[in-house]
Amino acid sequence: MVDTTHKHLIIGTGFVGLGMAQALKAVDIPYDQVDASDNIGGNCYHGVYENAHIMSSRKIIQFASFPIPDNYPDFSSAQNMWDYLNAFTNHFDLRRHVELRII
Numbered sequence: 496m497v498d499t500t501h502k503h504l505i506i507g508t509g510f511v512g513l514g515m516a517q518a519l520k521a522v523d524i525p526y527d528q529v530d531a532s533d534n535i536g537g538n539c540y541h542g543v544y545e546n547a548h549i550m551s552s553r554k555i556i557q558f559a560s561f562p563i564p565d566n567y568p569d570f571s572s573a574q575n576m577w578d579y580l581n582a583f584t585n586h587f588d589l590r591r592h593v594e595l596r597i598i
Contacts, residue, residue, distance in 0.1 A: 502526060508593055509537020513580060514558060516589045528589070529597040535584055539576040549576055561586060 503519065505512050505528040512528060513535065519526045534540050549556065549571050556576075557563040561583050567575050584590050 504529065506530075507537060508532070508535035508580075508584075508595075509539065510556065510580070512537070513584060513589060516592060517558070517560065517583070517587045520587065520589065520592075526592060528593045530593065530595050531598055533595055535590070535593060535595075536577045536580050539573050539580055549573070558583060 503524065503526040505515050505519075505526055508528060508530040512530070516526065516528050530537075532541055552569050553563040553567060553571060554569075557579075563571070563579055567579070571579075584593075
């Protein structure tokens with residue numbers, strides 16, 4: 496049985512943070528999520544060069560529950576990955592639990 500008497504805190508809204516949020520939501524475990532940035536996406540949103548490409552294949556980094564679109568290249572740009580994370584966040588309605596600009 497899952498303990499839902501405590502609320503959990505997820506720090507960050509990159510791949511790991513959003514993946515954890517989706518997993519907790521799927522089994523009805525309450526959580527809040529925070530990020531210091533002004534938008535979701537972690538390093539795909541900030542901290543990388545504009546023309547950078549992800550060094551891992553889409554087959555490795557995509558969420559099993561939400562495949563990367565077929566029209567994305569195998570080694571996608573940071574912009575593609577940010578778009579993918581936004582689509583993932585919207586698809587699973589995760590944004591309502593996110594508070595941004597938390598320092």
